[in-house]
Amino acid sequence: MLRSGQHSPAARALNTDTTQIMTEKTLTIGELAKQGSVATSLLRYYEKEGLLEPVGRTAAGYRLYAPDSARHLRFIRKAQRYGFSLNDIKLMRGAAHGKKGAMHDIRHIAEQRFMDIERRVTEMLVMRHEMEIFLDDVTEQIGETAGEEVGNRYRELLEEVCGHDHTDHSRSTLQKLTERLGCKLAKAEWDNLLEELRGEHVHIWQDDEKGYSALYASKDPKIVKALEKLAESESGCDAHIVPEVESAEDGTLFRARGENAFLFAQLFLALEAGET
Numbered sequence: 001m002l003r004s005g006q007h008s009p010a011a012r013a014l015n016t017d018t019t020q021i022m023t024e025k026t027l028t029i030g031e032l033a034k035q036g037s038v039a040t041s042l043l044r045y046y047e048k049e050g051l052l053e054p055v056g057r058t059a060a061g062y063r064l065y066a067p068d069s070a071r072h073l074r075f076i077r078k079a080q081r082y083g084f085s086l087n088d089i090k091l092m093r094g095a096a097h098g099k100k101g102a103m104h105d106i107r108h109i110a111e112q113r114f115m116d117i118e119r120r121v122t123e124m125l126v127m128r129h130e131m132e133i134f135l136d137d138v139t140e141q142i143g144e145t146a147g148e149e150v151g152n153r154y155r156e157l158l159e160e161v162c163g164h165d166h167t168d169h170s171r172s173t174l175q176k177l178t179e180r181l182g183c184k185l186a187k188a189e190w191d192n193l194l195e196e197l198r199g200e201h202v203h204i205w206q207d208d209e210k211g212y213s214a215l216y217a218s219k220d221p222k223i224v225k226a227l228e229k230l231a232e233s234e235s236g237c238d239a240h241i242v243p244e245v246e247s248a249e250d251g252t253l254f255r256a257r258g259e260n261a262f263l264f265a266q267l268f269l270a271l272e273a274g275e276t
Contacts (some may be wrong), residue, residue, distance in 0.1 A: 001249065027067065029062060043073075051076055051090065052065070052073060075089075082113065083117075084113065092106055097153045195226075196226035197226050197227070197268070198271050198274055199272065199274045200271070201272060202216050203215050203267050204268055210258060211256055211258065211261045214253070215254075216249040224245070
């Protein structure tokens with residue numbers, strides 16, 4: 001029998017665990033929100049949904065989070081960017097904690113999500129391919145009905161406006177786009193500037209605002225220097241806002257903003273695949 005003031009072994013272990021967490025470097029809700037670049041209201045929403053629990057509160061009643069909460073928050077945000085629902089993320093968190101049956105559900109959800117993305121990518125690739133053929137057909141019809149001279153003028157106009165040249169198969173669509181928009185990426189030093197990034201694994205996502213971010217999971221000075229040179233070389237380009245390079249906890253981050261920032265997303269995907 002326990003005497004007054006004594007605690008069971010289980011209770012003592014729980015108190016020890018809680019004390020250890022609280023004595024570590026906990027994060028206030030404001031600090032966690034800043035690290036994750038989110039609003040504090042979103043953290044409270046995640047708590048309501050059972051995704052991100054505080055470990056305690058300050059004397060004033062403010063939420064305190066464990067040191068690894070920033071990592072959990074990044075995981076949730078990434079999963080949402082990839083189209084997973086909050087329920088899907090709950091299942092993933094459950095699988096990480098060894099809940100029975102969760103692994104099978106996660107595999108099914110991931111496979112379905114991947115196939116959805118592949119369908120959308122294929123639709124856009126087919127549309128781009130057929131659009132190029134359609135523009136060639138339009139040019140030929142104009143030449144047949146309005147005469148060869150008018151057809152040639154239309155083709156020249158089309159190539160200038162869209163960057164579409166039906167006779168040039170030596171350059172990728174990306175290179176044609178960058179040349180059309182006047183990016184310095186289209187200059188002769190392309191390969192020399194980007195060689196350090198070729199074949200390197202990269203995470204890419206579209207931000208809430210117009211723009212893309214690319215994260216290289218490395219702080220190798222060569223990669224950092226290549227990204228900085230890339231941003232610097234594009235500082236005078238009118239096609240997009242000047243890119244930014246910054247150190248992140250898990251690597252090096254490249255941010256591009258503006259309507260034509262998608263060019264960088266295409267560039268980094270091509271580089272990862274080792275394309276020229």
